[in-house]
Amino acid sequence: MEESVSNCCTPDGSCHTTAEVKTTYKVEGIGSAHCQGVVAHAVGGLDQVTAVEVEIGTGLVTVTTSTEPDAALDELIAKTIDEAGYDFVGRAAA
Numbered sequence: 724m725e726e727s728v729s730n731c732c733t734p735d736g737s738c739h740t741t742a743e744v745k746t747t748y749k750v751e752g753i754g755s756a757h758c759q760g761v762v763a764h765a766v767g768g769l770d771q772v773t774a775v776e777v778e779i780g781t782g783l784v785t786v787t788t789s790t791e792p793d794a795a796l797d798e799l800i801a802k803t804i805d806e807a808g809y810d811f812v813g814r815a816a817a
Contacts, residue, residue: 743773746792749812750782750804758809765807771796783815 753759759777766786767775774787786792786800801811 747815749815751810
């Protein structure tokens, strides 16, 4: 898991900082651009998710959230991936 911090400044000069947490999961069955798009769309539609990167072939799905994912979010991501027709394995080794 990787954490990064980004700054966002508005036109009026006010700024705030947001933390992003990246968590990588292993998913089986992602072998084409179509599969990549299906998984990215399904996981990206979850409220807590701000970005998704899906690697074809390796089955690594990197999910960016604004807070550390808990067991409930891991379970929701697993269910979403399974319902999309792919096999959720779990968190990838760091």
